[in-house]
Amino acid sequence: MADSDSTRTEVDRRVAPADAFGAIANETRLAILRALWEAPERPVSFSELRASVGMRDSAQFNYHLRQLTDHFVRKTDEGYSLRAAGKGVVRALVVGTFTEDPRRDPFPVGSDCVHCGExxxxxYADESLTVDCxxxxxVHSRHPFPPGGLFGRDDDALLDAYERWVRGQYxxxxxxxxxxxxxxxxxxxxxxxDRFSEDGTASACRFPEYDTVVLATxxxxxxxxxxTVGMRLLSASAVAEFYRDHGLDLATIPYWELPWAVSDRHTTVLNDDGGTTDPWRVCVTIPLDDEVLRVTLDRDFDIVSTDRLGQEPV
Ligand SMILES: [Zn+2]
Ligand SMILES: [Zn+2]
Structure with a gap:
C-alpha cells in the first residue's frame, strides 16, 4: 500500500532537533537551500545546483548536499527539490527572523487612548509592534509581527497590515x-x-494592568x-451584526479603538472562584450609540447568549 509506505517514510525522515540544526549551520548548505528556492524550475540537477551555488569542488559540494537530504532536500532521479522543512528554513531567512532586526521609531496611530483620550x-522593535499611550x-496592543512585514510599507500600511494580522491570529x-x-x-x-506575574508569564500578558485575562497556552x-475576554469577540458574528445594525463595519475599526477589546472594564466574571466552580460565566458589555450588546460566554469561552439592552446595565 502506498499509504503505509509514505507513512513509514515520514517517520524515517524525522531527525533529532540538534542534528537538524547542525545540518543547516553552514553557509554552503543555506546557499543550497536558497538556490533550490530560487530555481525557476524544480527538480534541479546536481550540476545546475552546484553552478548556482558557485562551488567548484564537486566532492565537497556533494558532501554538503548529502547533509541536507532527506530531511530538508528531496532527491529523485530528476534532481533535487525542497522538502517542507527546507522551505521552512528559507522562509525564515526571507521573512528575516534569523537575520534582520529592523526597527520603526514611534509614529502617530491616528486613534486616541481608550483610557485618557490622548x-x-x-x-516596532524586537520583532514586535506596540501601540501605546x-x-x-x-499598552493597547503588543504582538509579534514578522520583520518581513515592514519592508515596502509606510507607517500607515504597516499599521493596517499589523492590525489585520493580529485579528487573524486572535x-x-x-x-x-x-x-x-x-x-x-x-x-x-x-x-x-499577581499569580500571572509570579509564574513568569507577565511578558506573555499584553495587558498586565488588567484584572481579567484569558491565557491561551x-x-x-x-x-x-x-x-482580554473582549479580544475573543473580534471575530464573533453576533458582535459584527450589532455593529452592522448601527451602520458600522467592525472589521474596518482598528481594535485598539474598542474599549471592550483593549480594556477589561466591560468584562464581568460571574460566580468565579478561580475557575473551579461550575458553572461560571463571563459577560462582556459592548456599548454603541444608545444600545448595549451583552455577550455571555461559558467556561470554554463559547458564547452562550447575546442580549441587546436599551442602556448600559448598572
Ligand atoms: Zn492614555
Ligand atoms: Zn503551538
Missing amino acids: PLHAH TACER ALVAAGICPVCGSELRTELVTDT CDRCIRRVGA
Whole structure:
C-alpha cells in the first residue's frame, strides 16, 4: 500500500532537533537551500545546483548536499527539490527572523487612548509592534509581527497590515487553534494578575494592568497568548451584526479603538472562584450609540447568549 509506505517514510525522515540544526549551520548548505528556492524550475540537477551555488569542488559540494537530504532536500532521479522543512528554513531567512532586526521609531496611530483620550503611538522593535499611550503608558496592543512585514510599507500600511494580522491570529486563538503550530490550545481565565506575574508569564500578558485575562497556552510549541475576554469577540458574528445594525463595519475599526477589546472594564466574571466552580460565566458589555450588546460566554469561552439592552446595565 502506498499509504503505509509514505507513512513509514515520514517517520524515517524525522531527525533529532540538534542534528537538524547542525545540518543547516553552514553557509554552503543555506546557499543550497536558497538556490533550490530560487530555481525557476524544480527538480534541479546536481550540476545546475552546484553552478548556482558557485562551488567548484564537486566532492565537497556533494558532501554538503548529502547533509541536507532527506530531511530538508528531496532527491529523485530528476534532481533535487525542497522538502517542507527546507522551505521552512528559507522562509525564515526571507521573512528575516534569523537575520534582520529592523526597527520603526514611534509614529502617530491616528486613534486616541481608550483610557485618557490622548493620541496613541506605535513603534516596532524586537520583532514586535506596540501601540501605546505615552500619556498614561497603557499598552493597547503588543504582538509579534514578522520583520518581513515592514519592508515596502509606510507607517500607515504597516499599521493596517499589523492590525489585520493580529485579528487573524486572535480568530485562530478564539477557535482554540495555535497560530504558530496549529495544535490545540489550552485556555484558562486568569483573574489573579499577581499569580500571572509570579509564574513568569507577565511578558506573555499584553495587558498586565488588567484584572481579567484569558491565557491561551500551546503545550506543543510553548506559545502563550494573554488577552482580554473582549479580544475573543473580534471575530464573533453576533458582535459584527450589532455593529452592522448601527451602520458600522467592525472589521474596518482598528481594535485598539474598542474599549471592550483593549480594556477589561466591560468584562464581568460571574460566580468565579478561580475557575473551579461550575458553572461560571463571563459577560462582556459592548456599548454603541444608545444600545448595549451583552455577550455571555461559558467556561470554554463559547458564547452562550447575546442580549441587546436599551442602556448600559448598572
Ligand atoms: Zn492614555
Ligand atoms: Zn503551538
